[in-house]
Amino acid sequence: MIKLEDGMWNKIWVPDVFFRNEKRADFHSVTVPQRLLRLYSDGRLWYVSKITAKLSCPMKLKKYPLDTQKCPFIFESFGHTLERVVYKWLPNSVEKEPFEMPQYQLIGWTQRDCSQNYTAGAFPCLQIDFLLKRDIGFYMIQVYIPSILIVILSWVSFWIDIDAVPARVPLGLLTVLTMTTQSAGANSHLPRVSYIKAIDVWMCMCLLFVFASLLEFALVNVYSRKEFNIWRRTNSMMPVQNGRKHHHHHHHRHGSDGAEEEIPLKKVVTTPSGISLHMNGKSDYASLREDEKRFLIEHKQKARHIDKISRKIFPVSFILFNVVYWVTYFMLPDD
Structure with missing residues (x-):
């Protein structure tokens, strides 16, 4: 040599x-x-x-970031056909040196003959396909765990009193906006493909959960006010301008002997919620106040019952979604 x-x-x-x-x-x-x-x-x-x-390396991102990519390395003769040159693999033609990539793991490779016919003839060709599995650690820290925490944060509103509107509404809006921003950031460095990726499914479902939490409070709030309005209509009470808490309207008439006498006509009372009501008859204020207080407690308990149901339905639904998501994308074969 x-x-x-x-x-x-x-x-x-x-x-x-x-x-x-x-x-x-x-x-x-x-x-x-x-x-x-x-x-x-x-x-x-x-x-x-x-x-x-x-x-x-043409990539298929349907399972991104749980995907495994096949990146080819193609050798081909430029001017000599198979009649003059033949390419063959040597024994141990591919050797792997110890190295690490920040996003991928090299799990193997395949070798094949890719010779094909062109207009000018059949040209020799060899191809190596490197199998690269994406490392999910970065995405667990930056995408999956933060989004799970945001979804759990949106459930905190189920433990806040239904009358605390200034606390529950900003919490719901904050989680929705945070999920929208995080979804945009996760896809900012990816090509704009026309199919749905695994990370799109995850982000859409997380956004749906936090948005549903906000809608749940709207439902509870509307339900409680609707019940109170129905109660007012069924009790034949006519609201008027707020006045003093307890005063009487009198009607004066002349008797046969020319003397005047007072006849009580209506009584105006102000309820604990600030609503002035005309009451016919001799019902006193104490009994009306107890009736209204009892009704307010009853219909608020119904609204709180919806919160109690949501405390169980939302976590269970999210856990089921996680089971289906991870099992499906881990077992789904790569194209």
Whole structure:
């Protein structure tokens, strides 16, 4: 075996290999051209060159970020057909050195012959498919765990009193806006594909849960006010302007002897909620106040019962969604 001097590769024939899916490639020339040419006693030549190449890898992102990608590396002859040149894999033609990638794990590779016919003829071709599994650790920390915490935060409103509107409404709006911002950030560095990705399903469902929590409070609030309005109509009471808490209207008439007498006509009372009511008859204020207080407690208990049901339905539904989501995308085969 003889190592030939540098530059001898320019004086002999070398294969016209090119990378079909190349985007950019460079020879290494620091500090000397990193090429090797050896001549064996049986006449064989061994030519080696070190190249750094940037290759295109068509990705399918339906399972992103739980996906496994197949990235090809394609060698093909530019001008020689199969009648003159044949490419074959050597034993142990691919060797893996210890290295780590920030987002992927190299789990294996496959080799095959990709020779095909063109208009000018059949050209030799070899292809290596590298199997890259995306590391989910980054997405668990930056996407999944924060979104789970936001959904759980939206359930806090179920434990806040229904009368605390200034507390429950901002909490619901804050979680909805936070989920919208997080969804936009998670997709900002991805190509705009026309199909639904796994992360889109996750973000949409989390947004749906926090939005449903906000709608639940609206439902409870409307239900409680509707019940009170129905109660007012069924008790034949006519609201008037707020006045003093307890005063009488009198009607004066003249008797047969010319003397005036007062006849009580109506009594106006103000309820604890600030509503003035005309009451016919001799019902006193104490009894009306107890009736209204009892009704307010009853219909608020009904509204609170909806909150109690939501405390169970929302967590159980979210857990079921998680089971279906993770099982489906982990067991779904890659295309």
